[in-house]
Amino acid sequence: MRTRRFSCTLAVLAALAAGCGDAAASEDTVAWTNGVCGALAGFTRAASSGPQVDPADPVASVQGVHSYLGSTSEEVRRSLSALDAVGPSPVEGGDQYVARLQEALRSIRSGFESARTQLAAVDTSSPEALATAFPAAVAPLQELRGLPDPTEGLRENEELRTAAEQAPACRELRGTGTPSG
Template identity: 30%
Template sequence: MATPRPARAARVLLPALVAAALLGGCSTTVTGTAAPDPAPRPTEGVGADPVAWGDQVCGALLSYYQPLSARPDYAGADLPGIKDRLSGYLGNVRTGIDTGKQQLADAGASPVSGGDQFRTSIEDLLNRTGTTIDEARADVDQADPNDVPGFQERLQAAEEKLRTIGAAEGLDQLGATPRLDKAIAEAPRCGELDALTAPS
C-alpha cells in the first residue's frame, strides 16, 4: 500500500445503519528507490517533518471516520428514539468532518511530493461528504414518527443520499511517492486509520 484509500467504510456502514433503523486496511509496504524530492520543504510547522505532517492529515480523516464508525444502538428505541439517535449520529459525523477540515488547514503544505494532492483529495472528500451528511440529516429531522409510511420514506431518502458517499478522488493518480508512503507508514494515526477502515 502507498497512501490510505480512505472511503472504504462509508459504503458499508451507512446503508447498514439506515437499514437497521428501518428494521427496528491493508498491509503497509514501502517500495521505490530513494531519490531527491522536488517538493519544497517547509522550514517550520508540522510540514517541516513528513511523518508529523502525515500524522496530521491522517488525524483529519480519523476525526471523520471515528464518529462515522460509532453507529448508534437502536435497542429498545421507538420511532422517535430512532430519529433522535440517527440525527445525533449524523450530527457527530458532521462535527468530525468540521474538525478534520480544520486539522487539514493546520497541516499546511506538504514537505514531500504527492502530499499536497493527497491533502487536496481528502479535503474534497470531507467537503462533499459534509454536504451529503447535512442533506441526509435534514431528511431524518423532517421525519414524522406519527406517520410511519412517511417516516420510512424520509429514512430511505437519507439512505439514498448516504449511498453516494465515495472515495477521495485522484489518489490513484499520485504515481510513485516513496517519501510520502514512508511518512504515512511511520505516522501513528495513519496506522489507526488503516485499522479502522480495513475490511472486516
C-alpha cells in the same frame, strides 16, 4: 444497517494512511503525514461507531441516525480544519493528496448534512410517513459510495507511503476499525 453505506467511504479514508514502504522518509515528511493522519482520527472513530438503529423503535432510530450524522459531520468539520493546519507538504504530490482528501470529506459532510435536514422533517408520529420519509432522508448517503478513490497520489508517491508507515497517527488510524458489512 446504515453503516453499510459508509463502509466504502471509510475504507477509502482509512486506506489513505495504510501505505507501506521500505525506504526511509524524512522527519519533515513523517511529521507532515502524521498530521494528515491525525486529522482523520476523530472522523474515523465517529463514522466507525455507526448510528443507533432499533427496527422496533422507528422514532428512536430516526433520532439515533440524526444524532450520528450530526456528530460525524462535526468530526468532518474538525478534520477539514486540522488538514488546513498541517501546512504545505514537504513532498511533491502531498498537497494534491490533501486537496483530494478535503474534497472527499466535503462531499461526505454535504451528504450527511442533507440527510440530517431531511430527517429533521420526518413526521415520526405517522408510521406511514416514517416508512416513506426515512429511506428518502438517508438516500443522499448512497452518493457517498461513489466517491472517487483519493489514495491514488499516496500510492504513487513512495515517500508518502513510507512516511505513512512510519507515522504513529497513521498506524493508529489503520488500527481503527471500519464498519463491516
